[in-house]
Amino acid sequence: MLDDLYRHVIMEHYRRKRNFQELRGNRIRKVHFKNPTCGDVMTLYLDIEQDHVNKAAFIGEGCSISMASASMMTELIENKSIKEIASLRNAFEVLIRRGEKTTAIDLGDSLSLEGVHKLKARHNCALMTWQALDKLLKENQDYNLNTSQLMDK
Numbered sequence: 001m002l003d004d005l006y007r008h009v010i011m012e013h014y015r016r017k018r019n020f021q022e023l024r025g026n027r028i029r030k031v032h033f034k035n036p037t038c039g040d041v042m043t044l045y046l047d048i049e050q051d052h053v054n055k056a057a058f059i060g061e062g063c064s065i066s067m068a069s070a071s072m073m074t075e076l077i078e079n080k081s082i083k084e085i086a087s088l089r090n091a092f093e094v095l096i097r098r099g100e101k102t103t104a105i106d107l108g109d110s111l112s113l114e115g116v117h118k119l120k121a122r123h124n125c126a127l128m129t130w131q132a133l134d135k136l137l138k139e140n141q142d143y144n145l146n147t148s149q150l151m152d153k
Contacts, residue, residue, distance in 0.1 A: 009112035013068035018075050019057040023047055027054075033132035037124050040066040044132040051082045051142060063125055065116060070129040072110045077133075082142045089130050096126050 023030070023045035030045045040062025047055035056074040060067065073092075077085045091105040099117035101107075116126045124131075137143040 003115065006112040006115060009109050010064060010068045013071040013109065014064040017058075017067060017071040019055075019071065019078075020059060021045075021057045022059055023055060023057045029136055031132050031136045033128060033135065035062065035066065035124050035128045037121070038063065038066075040125065040128060042066070042070055042129065042132060044070075044129060044136060046133075046136060051140075053077050053080055053082070053085060058129065062128070065113065065122055065125040066128045069110070069113060069126045072108065072113070073129045073133070076108050076110060082137065082140050085133070085137075086143045089133065092130060093127065096123050 022043075025047065027047050027049055028045055029048055030043055032041070032043045034041045040060065042058050042060025042062065045055075045057045046053050056077050058070045058074055060070065076088060080088070087105055088107065091102050091107055092110055094100050094102070095107065095111070095114055096116055099114065101111065101114065113126050116122050
């Protein structure tokens, strides 16, 4: 029953992608990213002001998991600080790679991707947008300090 609900959430985000648009303006940072294992592609856009993401959006093509994950992530990180986003990123990677949920961090609809943990070949599909985010925020000290904690676990 729960698997059906999760499948429904994933397909809803795939069919009706949230924040599926190009952003323009002088505060917009963007990165193009390609999943080398399957060929999915996307461009991630962030409207960043100081240490805060005001708006997140993406365009791209790919499987239902990668596109749904992108839709979910853009909703999740909007109006959040870089530090908060780093914590979300860590929690999501742990969910996908280890199958572990944390009650301390609310991943919203992204929790519906928890079953991807069992499908190693699809990990990069779920993580593609987050990896694009890593690339975009690699120069941000708050982000790097918080995401490096994941490697210590």
